[in-house]
Amino acid sequence: MGIFSKKQEVDLEEFCSDFYEKNILNPIIEGIDAGAVFVDTIKRNVVEVDDNFTKINSQKLADEIVLLRFELFALAWLHQFGDKLAIIQSDFTMGLNKLWKR
Numbered sequence: 001m002g003i004f005s006k007k008q009e010v011d012l013e014e015f016c017s018d019f020y021e022k023n024i025l026n027p028i029i030e031g032i033d034a035g036a037v038f039v040d041t042i043k044r045n046v047v048e049v050d051d052n053f054t055k056i057n058s059q060k061l062a063d064e065i066v067l068l069r070f071e072l073f074a075l076a077w078l079h080q081f082g083d084k085l086a087i088i089q090s091d092f093t094m095g096l097n098k099l100w101k102r
Contacts, residue, residue, distance in 0.1 A: 012085070013092050020096070024069045039065055 027034040039062045046053045070093065078086040 012088060016089060016092055017096075019073070020070075020093075024066060024073070035062065035066070 024035075027038075039058060042065065043053065043056065043058060043061060074086065074090060074093065077089050081089075
């Protein structure tokens with residue numbers, strides 16, 4: 001067995017905190033706010049189909065998209081690591097959610 005074939009142990013809270021910060025809450029890529037670009041792109045594309053969507057508050061849409069991204073991460077986590085770690089991950093995330101209020 002090579003040195004790269006052994007699974008590395010990772011702290012769940014540290015991993016999730018880092019992922020959430022870099023990919024969901026503050027996704028800055030080369031100085032560009034990828035989260036804002038993502039929301040603007042979604043809104044612009046939906047407005048092309050339905051002009052009524054122009055009335056949607058962009059900040060409210062951004063908040064809802066962040067929540068959806070947390071849910072998708074949790075679903076992927078569940079499928080990758082199973083029930084036991086999904087419960088621990090969900091409990092940790094719920095604790096963070098109490099701190100993160102907009």
